[in-house]
Amino acid sequence: MAEEKQLKKLSIISFSGDFDKLTAVFTLATGASAVGYEVNLFFTFWGLDAIKIKQGRSAVGKGFLPKVFGIMMGGLKSAPVSRLNFLGISPKIFRHLMKKNNVAILEELVEAAKQLGINFYACEMAMHVLGLQKSDFIPEVKDVLGVASFLQLSEGGQTLFI
Amino acid sequence: MATYNLDVTKEHCPMTFVKTKIELNKLQKGDILNVKVTEGEPLDNVPKSAEEQGFNVLSVKETETQGIYNIEIKK
Numbered sequence: 001m002a003e004e005k006q007l008k009k010l011s012i013i014s015f016s017g018d019f020d021k022l023t024a025v026f027t028l029a030t031g032a033s034a035v036g037y038e039v040n041l042f043f044t045f046w047g048l049d050a051i052k053i054k055q056g057r058s059a060v061g062k063g064f065l066p067k068v069f070g071i072m073m074g075g076l077k078s079a080p081v082s083r084l085n086f087l088g089i090s091p092k093i094f095r096h097l098m099k100k101n102n103v104a105i106l107e108e109l110v111e112a113a114k115q116l117g118i119n120f121y122a123c124e125m126a127m128h129v130l131g132l133q134k135s136d137f138i139p140e141v142k143d144v145l146g147v148a149s150f151l152q153l154s155e156g157g158q159t160l161f162i
Numbered sequence: 163m164a165t166y167n168l169d170v171t172k173e174h175c176p177m178t179f180v181k182t183k184i185e186l187n188k189l190q191k192g193d194i195l196n197v198k199v200t201e202g203e204p205l206d207n208v209p210k211s212a213e214e215q216g217f218n219v220l221s222v223k224e225t226e227t228q229g230i231y232n233i234e235i236k237k
Contacts, residue, residue, distance in 0.1 A: 030177075031176030034183035034211065103174050104177045112181075
């Protein structure tokens, strides 16, 4: 029984900054946390867009290219859909459909994740590449980690890559 | 000790039990939360996950509306 309790841990590597995939990340994360799992979210590459303080398109980042990336990609509010994005119209349609059908939209799921005390971590290497700093992220981001630390904290639980 | 009410009948997975958990976290020990759920997954899941996490499920009763249940949970 003690062993079973120890295994109730879910760690998700959030790689994609896509609206639909982020919805999957936060649906699984909040659901698992609500049924008693310890949940760790590790944001890397495009996934880092989801935890930026500035949720729209803005020149976040140090240096010219990171700033261009920042404007092109933006944050949570400008996340594209992985298929049939139609120049950014699809996320708006999805949000509308989800609201209409009483399904939690991405922003609500992220808010719930914060309230549940889910652990947010940012990838050190990707931050370096994209010119991002911890101060560019929401305060819920607990720490900046590398592979070794992520393996350590996810050990003994389930790990997903989305 | 206080009693609180939560209606998740219009919610879907995972918000049915996510909202319940967030509400339970806010309660003081001894407080009671009445959660209204629809039958199916929420009715199976909400009491089970509450019990698993050490909360006390006092009762599960169908309300006057068919298919809507009230779950009484004590922290």
